Amino acid sequence: MADYDLVGVEVTHEDPDPLLKRSEEKESGEHLHTVQALRLEAGQPDSELRSLKKLDDESVKLLEHQVDAAYRALFEMDGKALLADEVGLGKTIEVGMILKEMHYRATDDSVLVLTPAQLAKQWQGELLEKFGLDFVCNYDDEFDGFDSHDHIIASIDTAKSDRYRETVLERDWNVLVLDEAHYVKNEETDRYDLIDALTYDYAFFLTATPIQNELTDLYNIISLLRPGLFGSRDAFHHYFVNNSQETLVNREELQDRLNRVMIRNKRAETDIDFTERNIDTRTFETTCEERQLYEAVSDYVRGAYSEDQGQKLVLMLLQKEVVSSPAALEQTIEKRLHEQSELTHADELESILDLIENIETVTKQDRLLDIVEEAREHVEMGRVIVFTQFRATQREILDRLATEGYTTHAFHGGHSSQEKEGIVANFEEEGGVLVSTDAMSEGRNLQFCNIMVNYDLPWNPMKVEQRIGRIHRIGQKREVYVFNMALENTIEEYVLDRLYHKIDLFQQTVGELSAILTRLEDSSTSFEDEIFERLVEADSEITLENDFDAMAVDLQEQQDLAEKLEEFNNGVFEGFDLGASDD
Incomplete structure (x- = not known):
């Protein structure tokens, strides 16, 4: 039976082993009609991503491996692909290019992007700022449900909830995007059931870790994307895994099938050269008044x-x-x-x-002045980004800096999108200090600045990394300096010294942190919850120290497991040519 690519070109494949014969049952006549009509509408054969010339070079710098991945996903994989690049190579950019091209070709009447909750707003910002694609997010005030909008970004847990599940499944979606696809590796979960029941024409799944525990993970993910590609689960194990399930057999056949659906780029094979990240943690002795306040609270x-x-x-x-x-x-x-x-x-x-x-001196404010003064003396235009979690703190910092004669800029969630663009532009043009809440921590590219201060510290390292990611990302040409401020003998110092630094969390990427924190997510206990529980339950400072040491050990074990997982992934794909073929 013939396959058809996104533009209706017939593609032939050799028949697979009968044991693993590919299922074509979900290819509908309506889908074929859609892609063939698209080709007629285009009026010419497809040999390039025609929407790329519409992109603003200042908004997004496209890398060769990203363009290649987007092209292959669209035109060589029938619009159904697993994007499995290693962490930090820009899978979101690849999907952005894909969605931009589909928008250019008018095949994106309804698009559903499902992500982990903490990444939904980041996706929304990236697609709008880099590709001009306007999506409503389920966390927006104007979100009225999955039947009221045609371009939606939502957390997968919101989509599968009792409130929305039926509405999500009632629609026929043109495009489905699933971020962190390893979240659906278990076929016994509600997340898996949701994706399995969805109706869509095209689908793009993203994960840096397509295998988390065993090869069944890979089978489950790809079977959602391309039902029948690997046959039944029993057939898959019989044909590709030996009895001990520790080594692979028939690797060439597995490679052939993966190449039909999966694209995996490695850092070592790209030209990306990330600049060095320097972490400087500064702890300060509190005044007597500040110490009394901390202990009372x-x-x-x-x-x-x-x-x-x-x-x-x-x-x-x-x-x-x-x-x-x-x-x-x-x-x-x-x-x-x-x-x-x-x-x-x-x-x-x-x-x-x-x-x-009774507090007359705010220690952190005084010490912040030391950092921004260093920047004013040694850095172009004295640019520094200062992050705080609280608007009241932001206002105090801005007032103090202005009193000391610094050029200041405020950024928070109360600004409109247009105002935010103007604030960032003014900061780039005028220099000085940008004081931001975490409204800035996702979806913004600020590579023109290379100094950042964590005035107060989120207890979740994922949030810290998202802050750092505003300046330490593809396109940053200078070394990055991150200053962490903490008061001695407070919860901040415990989090910094006993958790973040002990296992070097400041050097992890978002993807790596996600793997490290998986155990907490799976047990429905967040990183912040665990920190708080240990704080309130400790009956002495010694107990608190021991509790945080134990938590550090737990995280180190989780990091070791994440590293073993990465080694296992690399071992499975060892020798596979998962890029484009030479012919």
Whole structure:
């Protein structure tokens, strides 16, 4: 039976072994009609990605391996491909090119992009800024459901939820994009069932780790994308895996089948040369007043949590704010007292407000001036990006810097898209200090700056890496300097010294961090949750130190497993020519 590529050109394949005969049952006449009509509409054979000339070179710099991957996925793989490049090679860019080309050819009437929750907004920003593709995200205020928009980016867990699942499955999607496709490796999960039940014409799956535990992972992912390519699961194991399931057999046949659906580029085979990343962590002794405030907040958090664990989110917020700024802490406490007149322990919160009033010197502000002054003396236009999690802290920093005569720029989620573009442009043109909330940490390219300060530290290393990724990315030509600020003998210092530095999390990429944190995600316990639990349950400083040491050991074991996984992936694909063939 003949296959057809995206433009209706007939492609013939040799019949596979009968045991693994490829299934064509899901190729519908409607799909063939669509791609053939597209070819007629185009009016000429396809030999290039014609939409590339429409892209702004300043928005996105396309690399050769990315262009090749997009072309192969569209025109050599019938519009159904697994993009399995190693971490950091720009799989999102490859999908952006694919979607741009399909938009150019008017084959993107309905597009669904499914991602992990923490990456949805980043995808939205990247597709808009680099490719001019406007998608609504399920986290946007204007999102009205999966039947109300034609171009949607959503977390896969939102799509599979009871609230939305039926609506998602009722639509016939032109294009499905699935990021971090290894999340559907287990056929017994709701995520797998959702993808298996979806109706779509074209699909592009992304993962740097197509095999996480065993070859069945690869089988499950590809069987969702190309049903029947490997036959039944039993046939796959019988034909490609020996009885011990530790080594492969019939490698050439496996390679042939993978080459029909999978593209895998390796860092060593590209011309990308990432600049060096330098991490400078600076811890500072608190004033007596700051120490009193920190201990009072910590005592309150422990006591309140022991009585009512439902307060977890607000208590966690207080613990983060006390090492960020008195202003951020004050704002939250005053709001809490105002909104809950019957609040338990209100007297304690009033006492904390009194301690805030006693603070005359904010240590972090003073020390931040040292860093930005260094930059003003040694860096072009003195450009520095300062990240904080809190708007109140941001306002204090901006006021202090302005008082000291620095050119400042504010960036936060309250700005419109147009305002954000103007802020970034002004920062590039005028230099100075950009003080941003984490609204900047995803979807922005700021390679014209190479110095960043973490004024306060997210407890999730993934969020820290997303911050760093604004300046340390493809296109950065200078060494990158990241300064982390922390107050001594606080939760910040524990997170920095006992967790981040012990296993060198600052040198990991987003993809590598995702692999390291998988165990916590699978157990429904976030990295931040585990830090908070250890903080509130420790009955002494020694216990707290031991608890964080144990957590570091857990993370190190997870990192070792992630490295073994990478070695296993490379071993499976050893010797495979997963790029374009020479003929």
